[in-house]
Amino acid sequence: MGGRYPHMLLILLFLHGTNAALDAPVPKWQTLEGRPPLVIAHAGFSGLFPDSSQLAYQVAMATSLHDVILHCDLQLSSDAIGFCKTGLRLDKSTLIAEIFPKRDKTYKVGAEDVHGWFSVDFTADELSHNVTLMQSIFSRPSTFDGSMGMYTLDDVAELRPQQIWVNVEFDSFFKDHKLSTEDYLLGLPKEYPITYISSPDISFLESISGKLKGKTKIILRCLYENVTETTVKKKYGEIVKDLKSIKAFASGIMVPRNYIWPLNHEQYLLPPTSLVKDAHALGLEVYAAGFANDVFTSYNYSYDPATEYLQFIDNSDFCVDGVLTDFPPTASGAIACLAHTKGNVLRPTDDGERPFIITHNGASGVFPGCTDLAYQQAVKDGADIIDCPVRMSKDGVAFCLASADLTSSTTAATTFMTKVVTINEIQNKSGIFSFDLSWSEIQSVKPDLIGPYAPVGLKRNPAVKNAGKFLTLTEFLDFAKTSNVSGIMIEIEHASYLATRGLGVVDAVTKSLVNASYDKEDKQHVLIQSDDSSVLSAFKNFPTFQRVLVVHSVISDASKPSIDEIKEFAHAVSVTRTSLVEVNGFFLTGFTNLVERLHAANISVYAGVLKNEFMNLGFDYWADPMMEIATYSASLAVDGLVTEFPATAIAYFKSPCSDLTLNLSYTILPAEPGSLVSQVPPGALPPALPPAPVLEPADVLDPPLPPVSVSSPPEATPKAADDSASAASSNVSNYLLVVGIAAFLSLSFH
Incomplete structure (x- = not known):
C-alpha cells in the first residue's frame, strides 16, 4: 500500500512543512498555554x-x-496487540464478516447485549493479514473499501x-x-x-x-x-x-x-x-x-x-x-x-490578484434569493458584484427573481394554482410564471428559501424561510448605487418569448439603467449577462457595459470559430463548474483547457454556481468549499466566482493563504485532479463518461430579437402537473432522503 502513496501528497507534505519565513505575527491565542x-x-x-x-x-x-x-x-x-479502530464492533467499519462469517459473538457491553465481530476474538495475525477496512459513513467515498488492512498502534508510531x-x-x-x-x-x-x-x-x-x-x-x-x-x-x-x-x-x-x-x-x-x-x-x-x-x-x-x-x-x-x-x-x-483575519483588507481585483466575487441571487445561501435581505447580506459580506436576474410582471414591471417560474422560490403555489401552465419555450415542466401575474399579485406572495439539498435534510436558514421582500429593478439599482459594491450584474433571459407577450425586457432594462445614470457611471461596473447573443448585441451602444455570455450546458472546450463569434458581442463567458473540471464518480480527474483558450482570446471567464453544502463538492475538495474556491482561483485563474455564499469566498481572499506566492508554513492548497483517484483500486470506479461537447458557433449565435408584440399573447398550455416528471422527481427525492438519513444516523455516533 505504501508503494501507491501519490507523489502529489509528498509534494503537499513538503509544502506544508516549509519554514514560516513570511508568516504574519498573530495575537496571543486564548488557549491555556497561549x-x-x-x-x-x-x-x-x-x-x-x-x-x-x-x-x-x-x-x-x-x-x-x-x-x-x-x-x-x-x-x-486476543493476544494483546493494540490496533487503532473506531467503535467496538469491527463489522461496522471492516469486511471482517465476509472473511470470518461464523465468528460473530454477543457480549454484554454496559447494560446492553451487543452482537457483532470483536477484536478480542481474533489474534493480531488474523486481523492484520485478513481483515480489510471499509467506509462506514455513506456520504464519504466507498471506493477505498477493501484496499487497506487494519493498522496497529506500532504502525502509526512508525510513521x-x-x-x-x-x-x-x-x-x-x-x-x-x-x-x-x-x-x-x-x-x-x-x-x-x-x-x-x-x-x-x-x-x-x-x-x-x-x-x-x-x-x-x-x-x-x-x-x-x-x-x-x-x-x-x-x-x-x-x-x-x-x-x-x-x-x-x-x-x-x-x-x-x-x-x-x-x-x-x-x-x-x-x-x-x-x-x-x-x-x-x-x-x-x-x-x-x-x-x-x-x-x-x-x-x-x-x-x-x-x-x-x-x-x-x-x-x-x-x-x-x-x-x-x-x-x-x-x-x-x-x-x-x-483566524485573526477579520480586520484584514480584501485583496484587490486589479491586475488579476483575485477574481471578482459575484453573487447568485444575492447571498441566497443565507436569505431567500433576490430579496432585500439577500442583497443587504451580500453587501455586508463584501461581495464585489451583486446580481439581478430580471423578470417581467404581466403589467410590465421589471423586478429581480431567480426564475421566471415563481414556484421555485416563492409561495405562489399556495395562492395561484389556477395559473399553473406549461410553456416549453421557458422550461420543460409546468410552473407559475411572472408574466402571467401583475406586480401587485407578485408582491402578495412570500419568498421561499429552499436549498438544493433540502430533500436530504440540508435546509438553509429556516428561521428566515419566508423573510424579505422582492425588489423592482429600479429599487435594486437604487440600493446598489448607495452601497459599496464595485459593480452590478443584470441577467436577461427569455427576451424573445417575452416580446411575443408584449413585454420588452431589453427596453425595460435599458431604460432603468439610463434613468439611474448607469450609462454615465464610472465607479461601478455594469455587467449585462444573457444566454442570447442578440440581447448582448443590443447593449453594444453602451461601451462601458461589460457583456457576459452565459453557457448553461456543460462543455469541454470551445472551437476557434465559436470564440471568434463570442468576441463580436461579449467580453466574458460564464460557465458551469463542470465545464472547467473533469469528474468521474465525484473524483476530479483533470482540468479542461477552456479557461486558457478563452483567456488567449482576451475573454474573461466566470465560474459558478458555488454552493457550500458538502454534497455539492467533489471528494478532492475534502468537503471544504474554500478548497474549491482556491482551485478555481489559483489553479484555473478564473476572473470571477459566482456564489450563493459570498462570505465564504470573501473570508478566503482576506486570508494570506489566498496568495500562494507567500512562503507560509501552511496554506490552503488547491485540489490536484488525479492525485486522489490514483489511490482508487482498479475497477472501483465506473467507466469514465465521454467528454462533454465542444462549443460551436451554432451554440452561441441566436436569431434577431422579434419586435415587441402588441397583439394578444400566445395561448399557454394549462397543466395541473407533469405526472411523469413529478413521479421521477419524487423517486429521486425519496432515494436521496433514504441515503441522507442513513448518512446522518452514521454520523451521529461521532
Missing part, C-alpha cells in the same frame, strides 16, 4: 479514507499542520508523527476478556510519542495517571451530557460542573461541541457556556470533539466548516486548546489561515 490550538486527526483523515487506515494517517500528516496529532481509538486483539493521542473507550470490556489496556500502554517503547491518553472511564484514568512517566497528559473524554459515567455513577453533564475533582487526576477534558456552544431545538447557536474559561482558570485544558465537514451542526455556520472552527478558536472570549476532527486539513486552515 499557543495555537492543536489539530487532532480523528483516526487520521477519516473524513476521506476508511478510519484508522494507512492512507488516513499518512494523508493527515501530509495535508495538516506540522504538529498534527494522530488519534488512535485503541482496541486489543514518525510528532504526537499520538490514544483514546481508551472500552477498558472495562477488555478487562472482562482478561486484557489490560493499561499494561499495554505502559509497556510501549519509550520513543513512541504518546503525548495524550484519554478515556471516558474515570477509574482507568485514575489508575494509569500515577504510573505514567514523561510528559503524557491524561484527558477525561466526556461523552454526551445525559450519559452516565460508570465509576462515579454521574452523568457527564454533572461531572464537568465539578472541574476541581477532574483536576485531581487529569490535565484536561475533551467534550462534545455543544458543551461549549449549545444549540436550541431549531439548531441555532445559543450563548456559549463558561466551561472553557472556568477550566482554564483551574489550569485544565479543553478540547472540543466531533468536528466533521460533512455533518450538519448549526444553521449559523451556513455549511462552511471553517466558520464552525473559528467559533471555537477565534472569538473574543475564549479559545479551546484543540479540536478533534475527521478533516484535519480544514481545521489546520482555520487555525493557520483564517
